[in-house]
Amino acid sequence: MRPGDTVAVVSPSGPPNAARLRNGVRALEALGLKVVLGENVMARQTLDYLAGSDAARAADLQSAWCDPAVSAVFCSRGGYGSARLLDLLDFDAMRAAGPKTLIGYSDVTALHHVWGTELGLPTLHGPMPAYEPFCDEPRTWEHLRAALFDDPLPVPGSLVLSPGRAEGVVAGGNLSLLASLCGTRYQPSFAGKIVFLEEIGEEPYRVDRMLTQLLQTGALDDVAGIALGSWEECGDPLPVLRDRLVPLGVPILAGLPVGHGTPHLSVWLGALGVIDTESCSLSGRLRDGEGAL
Incomplete structure (x- = not known):
């Protein structure tokens, strides 16, 4: 990635804390990145541990991945719910979108695994914008910055x-x-x-x-x-x-x-x-x- 690139933030699992998400977005923008939010990033539904319906979360994730302007997709947080999306994603369309980076951890493990098997792409197991620590812990932030900008640290x-x-x-x-x-x-x-x-x-x-x-x-x-x-x-x-x-x-x-x-x-x-x-x-x-x- 390079300064000026566009990154998307989506919520394939649980709903994020609004204040933490704002802080995370500001931190990404401070790196010179343009940040766009998924339409349903802050959505809620009857099951309050999910950030909107399965269809809405899958649509946000696929839309961000297939957007040619987006270089990387951050998951806002983990929680639970990403595995519910796996059968709703069009992997043919996502393969056609070309390589880019998925970032997250915890519940995002289901996506990491399937991105490797279905898309054949490396993904970044790293901190997410609506979780602490993100930019507040110096070593965490330094390591994420290095990984994003192609100078990975040991x-x-x-x-x-x-x-x-x-x-x-x-x-x-x-x-x-x-x-x-x-x-x-x-x-x-x-x-x-x-x-x-x-x-x-x-x-x-x-x-x-x-x-x-x-x-x-x-x-x-x-x-x-x-x-x-x-x-x-x-x-x-x-x-x-x-x-x-x-x-x-x-x-x-x-x-x-x-x-x-x-x-x-x-x-x-x-x-x-x-x-x-x-x-x-x-x-x-x-x-x-x-x-x-």
Whole structure:
């Protein structure tokens, strides 16, 4: 992206807080970006955890993606609801729109996954305009700016669960969203990939249950490596993570400040990545040049 580009903000999941969204839009404009809002970005409906009807949210997302003036699409926030849109999107039309960037995390994991499988495009697992931190936490903001303007910064870890070096396309996101896709037509398969996982508000036994679901469906068969982000309000998940993931026999790096915690660094999904437990980092390249995720 470059200053002067147009970005759209849509709400494929829950309704955003108006004041936070305004602050996020101002921050994007301060980067020299033009910001347009989806028609239904602030909509409400009977189910108050959804930002408008499924049809309206899907139409906003597809309209923004297919607009030739738009270079990137930010999801305003997560919550719940993006998976309800997957069968309503015209992926043929979205493929014809050409490459651009989708940005978000948490519930947006469903979109990240399908953008990779249906559109074959890298997406940015990063902070959203109506969430804190966005522009208020310096390291989060610096990392997002770097990722958007093609100078991605390294993502350091803090703990090695299983040593080694692994290369592969980075995929994944929020654990509960990935588990919810199991048994659907969008069921994940991460063979040959570096799997990134994070979560919020789940007790260790629930983390165990969701990891077991991924293992039993074969989603984690033949993975190249695993990168673990933040586990906010999840008690102490490390014993469970060790128990369920170390037997896979692949390099595992934990403690990446990516996900619901602060700071929230940005990671390109669908990009080539490298886990190096000696340097305790996740790095990679987005295009032809070498760089860090």
